Amino acid sequence: MSSTTLQHLANGVSLGSLYALVAIGYTMVYGILRMINFAHGDIFMMAAYFAFFGIATFRVPWPFAFIGVILATALLGMLVERSAYRPLRDAPKNSILISAIGVSFLLENLANYLFSGKPKAFPEITFFANTVVIGGVSIQVITFFIPAVTMIILAILLYIINRTKLGMAMRAVSKDYETAMVMGIDINKVIAATFAIGSGLAAMGAIMWGIKYPQVQPMMGVMPGLKCFIAAVIGGIGNIKGAVIGGFILGLGEILLVAKLSSLTGYRDAFAFILLILILIFRPTGILGEKTTEKV
Amino acid sequence: MLRIENLTVAYGGIEALKGITLEVPEGNIVTLIGANGAGKSTTLRSIMGLVKSRSGKVMYQGEEITGMKTSEIVAKGITLVPEGRRVFPNLSVVENLMIGAYLRTDREEIQKDIQWVYDLFPRLRERSWQMAGTLSGGEQQMLAVGRALMSRPKIMMMDEPSLGLAPLVVKHIFSIIKEIRDRGVTILLIEQNANVALHIADWGYVLETGNIVLSGKGRELLENEEVKSAYLGKKKEKAK
Numbered sequence: 001m002s003s004t005t006l007q008h009l010a011n012g013v014s015l016g017s018l019y020a021l022v023a024i025g026y027t028m029v030y031g032i033l034r035m036i037n038f039a040h041g042d043i044f045m046m047a048a049y050f051a052f053f054g055i056a057t058f059r060v061p062w063p064f065a066f067i068g069v070i071l072a073t074a075l076l077g078m079l080v081e082r083s084a085y086r087p088l089r090d091a092p093k094n095s096i097l098i099s100a101i102g103v104s105f106l107l108e109n110l111a112n113y114l115f116s117g118k119p120k121a122f123p124e125i126t127f128f129a130n131t132v133v134i135g136g137v138s139i140q141v142i143t144f145f146i147p148a149v150t151m152i153i154l155a156i157l158l159y160i161i162n163r164t165k166l167g168m169a170m171r172a173v174s175k176d177y178e179t180a181m182v183m184g185i186d187i188n189k190v191i192a193a194t195f196a197i198g199s200g201l202a203a204m205g206a207i208m209w210g211i212k213y214p215q216v217q218p219m220m221g222v223m224p225g226l227k228c229f230i231a232a233v234i235g236g237i238g239n240i241k242g243a244v245i246g247g248f249i250l251g252l253g254e255i256l257l258v259a260k261l262s263s264l265t266g267y268r269d270a271f272a273f274i275l276l277i278l279i280l281i282f283r284p285t286g287i288l289g290e291k292t293t294e295k296v
Numbered sequence: 297m298l299r300i301e302n303l304t305v306a307y308g309g310i311e312a313l314k315g316i317t318l319e320v321p322e323g324n325i326v327t328l329i330g331a332n333g334a335g336k337s338t339t340l341r342s343i344m345g346l347v348k349s350r351s352g353k354v355m356y357q358g359e360e361i362t363g364m365k366t367s368e369i370v371a372k373g374i375t376l377v378p379e380g381r382r383v384f385p386n387l388s389v390v391e392n393l394m395i396g397a398y399l400r401t402d403r404e405e406i407q408k409d410i411q412w413v414y415d416l417f418p419r420l421r422e423r424s425w426q427m428a429g430t431l432s433g434g435e436q437q438m439l440a441v442g443r444a445l446m447s448r449p450k451i452m453m454m455d456e457p458s459l460g461l462a463p464l465v466v467k468h469i470f471s472i473i474k475e476i477r478d479r480g481v482t483i484l485l486i487e488q489n490a491n492v493a494l495h496i497a498d499w500g501y502v503l504e505t506g507n508i509v510l511s512g513k514g515r516e517l518l519e520n521e522e523v524k525s526a527y528l529g530k531k532k533e534k535a536k
Contacts, residue, residue, distance in 0.1 A: 165398070168387065168391055168394065168395055169395070169398065171384070171386055171387055172384045172387060172395055174386075175384050175385060175386055176382055176384065178346060178378075178382075179378055179382040179384070180384075181344075181346065181366040181367065182344060182346070182366065182370065182375070182376045182378060183370070183395050183396060183398045183443075183447075184366070184367045184370035184371060184398045184399040184447065185367065185395075185398055186365075186367050
């Protein structure tokens with residue numbers, strides 16, 4: 001394998017991991033509320049700003065800043081759910097979807113108003129910017145760091161969902177609110193926890209995104225948000241492993257497209273949408289999508 | 297133990313319950329029979345706090361529980377086996393049982409109770425790790441009953457446990473209901489199949505379009521001419 005191919009692969013895996021982290025948030029919320037949280041990409045953007053202010057303005061050492069950013073973003077996600085989605089829980093599904101679009105615009109304009117539309121440079125962190133040389137290619141530490149963190153997070157998340165009481169409650173609530181309530185489950189708490197986890201993962205994605213692509217601006221969540229939504233659909237929305245697979249397919253696909261067919265570089269974003277259209281035509285439930293037939 | 301006083305429930309202006317009063321004494325099996333749409337399920341759902349009542353009270357062990365959150369009502373020892381089983385298809389059999397004990401924290405006792413449910417329904421033990429969605433209708437009903445028992449209820453409400461089950465399975469489920477009662481769990485049973493329900497019930501109420509029109513001992517209602525013709529499908533001259 002040539003050294004450039006290796007470099008492209010590393011970049012693809014790393015971008016794919018970022019997509020995966022954010023896609024998990026879409027898929028978890030969909031699994032439990034059957035809605036697409038269109039504000040998820042903007043929560044990702046807010047997290048990037050939180051990180052920027054934490055490190056550049058308040059000079060908090062980066063490991064602490066990151067923990068603070070993750071917690072603050074989780075709170076933001078819970079706040080959005082509490083104020084914009086919970087009051088509409090019994091309303092038709094379209095209302096909650098429109099509310100999500102409203103939250104998305106609100107966050108984008110709020111960021112524009114508060115932080116100005118001028119892009120800010122994400123502070124460089126020496127630890128991640130260092131490069132290592134492998135097989136004749138020099139690769140930044142962050143490029144390895146991203147997939148490693150994603151894999152650890154994924155393992156923890158799958159453990160929570162499959163092996164803990166909270167995870168069991170989440171799976172129950174995702175199938176049947178009312179029966180879950182009869183079991184004594186407080187579904188508001190479970191849904192709030194889902195938003196907290198999803199938003200926390202988006203925050204991790206945003207931090208690593210900022211390190212790799214060091215520019216923060218109010219619309220930065222739009223395109224990654226859409227692509228991660230597509231990744232979730234490709235993998236089968238509602239399925240966490242599916243979201244990760246979808247993220248990797250999209251990330252690797254994009255990087256390899258640009259690398260191998262450089263004349264198509266301008267179509268990089270179109271690639272994701274073409275993939276979405278193909279999936280919707282040939283396999284609407286996605287790669288690992290749940291079958292809709294259920295025993296009554 | 298459980299007393300409902302003048303309970304009225306309305307769905308968007310249409311009254312489903314028009315002020316019913318009924319009582320479930322401790323240690324009894326009380327049944328509520330009636331046709332589709334008579335308000336049977338609504339009664340159970342409002343006791344569980346799943347629908348809001350318009351007026352009236354639900355009293356449980358001398359305390360008013362009207363308007364409480366469902367999780368609080370469950371914590372007090374009331375449980376429901378919902379209509380159509382409603383097991384969680386994406387959870388395994390053993391997980392369905394564990395989620396029935398959601399509010400309990402006594403891990404060891406929960407494990408014991410799981411074994412107890414498996415003794416009641418040996419079929420569930422064989423299928424412990426199977427997803428509940430793959431079980432047959434009868435097995436799902438057993439699981440729904442077992443899941444309700446896992447909360448260690450003082451009173452278990454059952455909504456149409458015989459629905460869509462083969463007669464032999466119905467017989468089995470009802471013998472288990474008696475066994476559960478004999479262990480000290482009070483039972484409020486809703487049935488369209490009035491015949492089986494009245495046979496095991498200590499007391500029965502007949503619900504018709506939101507009103508209680510008749511009540512009496514289970515055996516007496518079985519002999520009642522109105523009940524016979526309306527719910528048991530028996531003509532007067534036909535011997536039972």
